[in-house]
Amino acid sequence: MRKLNRRQRVLLGLGFSAAFLIVVCIWGSLGTEAARATDFSRKNIPPCLQYPFGTDWLGRDMLVRTVKGLSISILIGITAAAVSAVIALLLGIASATMGKAVDSVISFVIDLIMGVPHILLLILISVAMGKGLKGVIVGVAVTHWPSLARLIRAEVLQLKEMPYIKIAGKLGKSRWYIAVKHMLPHLLPQFIVGLVLLFPHAILHESSITFLGFGLSTEQPAIGIVLSEAMKYLVTGKWWLALFPGLFLVVTVVLFYVMGQSLRKLLDPGSVHQ
Amino acid sequence: MKLEIKNVSYRYTSKGRQILKDFSLSMENTERVGLTAPSGYGKTTLCQLLSGYLKPNQGEILLDGRPLDSYQGYCPVQMVWQQPEFAVNPRLPLGEAIKEGDEIEERVIRGLGIEPDWFGRFPTELSGGELQRFSLARALGKRTRFLIADEISTMLDLITQSQIWHFLVEEVEKRQIGLIAVSHNPELIDRVCTRKIDLRLLDEKNR
Numbered sequence: 458m459r460k461l462n463r464r465q466r467v468l469l470g471l472g473f474s475a476a477f478l479i480v481v482c483i484w485g486s487l488g489t490e491a492a493r494a495t496d497f498s499r500k501n502i503p504p505c506l507q508y509p510f511g512t513d514w515l516g517r518d519m520l521v522r523t524v525k526g527l528s529i530s531i532l533i534g535i536t537a538a539a540v541s542a543v544i545a546l547l548l549g550i551a552s553a554t555m556g557k558a559v560d561s562v563i564s565f566v567i568d569l570i571m572g573v574p575h576i577l578l579l580i581l582i583s584v585a586m587g588k589g590l591k592g593v594i595v596g597v598a599v600t601h602w603p604s605l606a607r608l609i610r611a612e613v614l615q616l617k618e619m620p621y622i623k624i625a626g627k628l629g630k631s632r633w634y635i636a637v638k639h640m641l642p643h644l645l646p647q648f649i650v651g652l653v654l655l656f657p658h659a660i661l662h663e664s665s666i667t668f669l670g671f672g673l674s675t676e677q678p679a680i681g682i683v684l685s686e687a688m689k690y691l692v693t694g695k696w697w698l699a700l701f702p703g704l705f706l707v708v709t710v711v712l713f714y715v716m717g718q719s720l721r722k723l724l725d726p727g728s729v730h731q
Numbered sequence: 732m733k734l735e736i737k738n739v740s741y742r743y744t745s746k747g748r749q750i751l752k753d754f755s756l757s758m759e760n761t762e763r764v765g766l767t768a769p770s771g772y773g774k775t776t777l778c779q780l781l782s783g784y785l786k787p788n789q790g791e792i793l794l795d796g797r798p799l800d801s802y803q804g805y806c807p808v809q810m811v812w813q814q815p816e817f818a819v820n821p822r823l824p825l826g827e828a829i830k831e832g833d834e835i836e837e838r839v840i841r842g843l844g845i846e847p848d849w850f851g852r853f854p855t856e857l858s859g860g861e862l863q864r865f866s867l868a869r870a871l872g873k874r875t876r877f878l879i880a881d882e883i884s885t886m887l888d889l890i891t892q893s894q895i896w897h898f899l900v901e902e903v904e905k906r907q908i909g910l911i912a913v914s915h916n917p918e919l920i921d922r923v924c925t926r927k928i929d930l931r932l933l934d935e936k937n938r
Contacts (some may be wrong), residue, residue, distance in 0.1 A: 620817040621828075623784055628831050628872070629805035642822040 464723070471719035474712040478531060481709070485528020488521045493678065504697050511697040514690060519683075523702045526680035527709055529673070530660045533590065534713075537597035537663075538655035545602040546648060549609025550636075553617065563610075567603040575600050579662055580671045593672050597659045605651040612647060616640050646724035653717035657710040664706060680706050732760040732795050734781065734808065734877050734909060739790035741776060750776050754790070756928070760876055760909035763900070765924030767917060772930040774913045775813065778881045781911065782810035794876075805833055809870040810879040815862035815886070819854045825865050826850035833872025842898040843868050844891075859886040864895070871902065877909040884914070896923055 461469065500516035502508055510519035552563040570578070579596040586592035616622055616639070625635050666672040667681025675682055680702055687698035734757070741751040750773040758764050766774055779785045780792060783799050783806055792799045794807060812818045819828045829835055829850070843864040854862055863883055870878060880899070884892040900923055903910045914920055920927055 620812050620814070621820045624812070624818060624869075625831060627783060627806040627809065628833070628869070630831065638823070638827075639820050642820075 467719045467722045470715050471723070474716040474719070477712055478709070478716075481524055482528045482531055485525045485531075488525055493517070493676075501695065503695075504701075510701040511695075513687075513695075513698055519698065519701060522678050522683055523680070523705050525678050526683045526702060527705055529677060529679045530663055530681075530706070531656075531709065533594055533597070533663045534656040534659040537594045537601070537659040538652055540594070540598035541601040541655055541659075542605060542648065542652040544598070545605035545651070546609060546644075548602065549606040550613055552606070552610040553613035560610075563606070567607055570600060570603045575662060576665065579666050580669070583666055583671050588671065589674060590677075593663050593666065596666070597662055600662075601655055601658055605648075605655070608647060608651065609644060612644060613640065616643055646721065649724065650717050650721040653713060653720055656713040656717075660706070660710060660713070732876050732909070733793075734758050734760070735793040736777075736781060737791050737793065739780060739787040739792065741773070741780060741785065741787050743776075751780070751787075758909055758911070758926075760907050762926055763903065763910040763912065763924045765920035765927045766911060766913045766930065767915070767920055767927070768930035769915075774930060775881055777930075778810055778879045778911070778913060781877075782806065782808045782879050784810065805872070805874050807874055807876040808879065809872070809875045809877070810881060811863075811866050811870050811883050813882045813885070815859050815866050816854065818866045819862055821854050824851050824853055825857070825862075828865050828869055832869035833874050835868055835872060839868050839871050839902065842902065844894060860888070860891055863887065867895070867899070871908075875908055877911070878903060879911045879913075881913045882915070883912075884919070892919075899923075 494517065496512075496516035498516065499508075499512050500514055502512045504511045508518055508520065510523055512518055513522075548563050552560045578600045579593075582596035582599060583592035586595055622635060622639055625639060630638075663672060664679065664681035664684065667679050668685045670685070672681055673679045675686075683702045684699060684706075687695075687702065690698050736754060736756045739751055739754045740749065742749050754777070756764075766777070768774055776785065780787055781799075783792075783802075786800070794802065799806075799808065819825065829840070845861075845864050845868060849857060849861065849865075857865075863886065867880075867883065878899075884895060887895065896919070899910070902908070910924075912920065912923055
């Protein structure tokens with residue numbers, strides 16, 4: 458077989474991760490009922506050919522539950538990360554372009570949020586919003602924008618000093634033209650990569666606060682719920698209840714990370730030299 | 732049309748070195764003025780003041796009797812920067828850079844020796860000298876009345892230098908564009924310019 462070059466390898470990784478995540482999402486949203494169906498004639502079966510991930514103490518198929526749980530997590534991750542990234546973009550640009558007062562206020566808020574542990578803020582916001590899906594999404598969205606906002610602010614500040622930006626101004630180009638034509642192409646790779654790299658954070662935080670009991674309610678088979686329920690049965694030797702969902706959570710997070718890194722390499726070829 | 736700089740003083744930071752002190756200069760758009768001085772005498776600072784990139788601490792800069800910063804939109808005083816690599820956006824093909832200028836004529840592009848297939852290329856795919864031609868062409872728009880050339884030919888070989896200066900002198904003469912040329916090379920200034928200013932001598936006079 459011909460050896461693949463770097464770009465082809467990156468494309469392969471990107472395609473594989475995207476395909477995996479899409480399959481999980483679609484499969485998970487189709488299998489809502491199957492993930493809840495109990496059948497006592499097949500309870501506590503260890504992994505076998507018919508049930509590759511085994512079944513739990515209520516006879517629920519762990520494979521279906523894992524996929525369903527991951528798909529809920531991915532949807533929460535995407536929503537939360539998108540909201541977070543948009544907040545970061547707007548505040549980052551505002552901070553860099555709207556003068557000293559705005560800049561110091563936004564920078565102060567960034568430092569403030571980055572100074573408090575995320576999990577603490579997440580639990581507070583999630584409980585205040587009445588737990589559930591909404592609480593988790595708002596919680597993750599509100600806590601995750603500062604690092605990306607700081608990055609974008611720094612980038613815009615640096616761009617403003619570039620000669621070609623100043624020259625475009627002297628050539629009579631409007632602020633809007635300069636922002637769209639000159640600044641956006643520089644910000645977009647940072648923004649997209651930042652957005653994708655926010656997903657794994659969002660997913661992990663969602664499952665951890667659900668695991669701790671402050672997130673989603675128990676009838677939704679989110680991955681955090683599946684894991685925290687499994688904890689009770691782990692000591693009785695049913696290792697498969699926690700192993701597979703946990704393993705697949707890690708795999709999903711890693712794939713999102715691979716996707717982010719691949720996108721960075723594709724959109725910003727210069728990063729090879731860093 | 733007259734470009735005047737009246738009693739201008741400038742320093743970069745409030746406690747920094749006084750780079751220009753009570754500096755005055757006046758030129759017509761039919762003149763070609765050569766600026767010489769060793770490094771650190773404020774040649775580039777003066778260029779950036781004259782083209783409106785910097786605001787003077789004291790004094791004023793007038794174009795046709797009107798303050799330069801009162802001109803909205805396209806600035807009639809255009810400057811060509813010393814480093815062409817930073818003067819074009821690395822993420823846009825060079826055709827975009829030319830389009831930013833004010834209706835650049837085909838004649839200017841050909842006169843500067845820009846090849847048609849350079850337009851689709853990105854700045855990293857051309858040399859410094861080739862990029863500098865794009866910066867020059869972009870600054871030679873329809874509404875340009877004064878052109879400030881800050882060491883534009885330092886990175887070019889001698890033959891290219893002579894081609895570009897030859898074209899530039901012809902062009903500014905035909906269109907009555909005032910030219911300020913900065914260079915370390917006294918022979919070049921003698922050939923190109925109608926008037927010569929040495930910032931060193933002015934500096935001594937001030938002391």
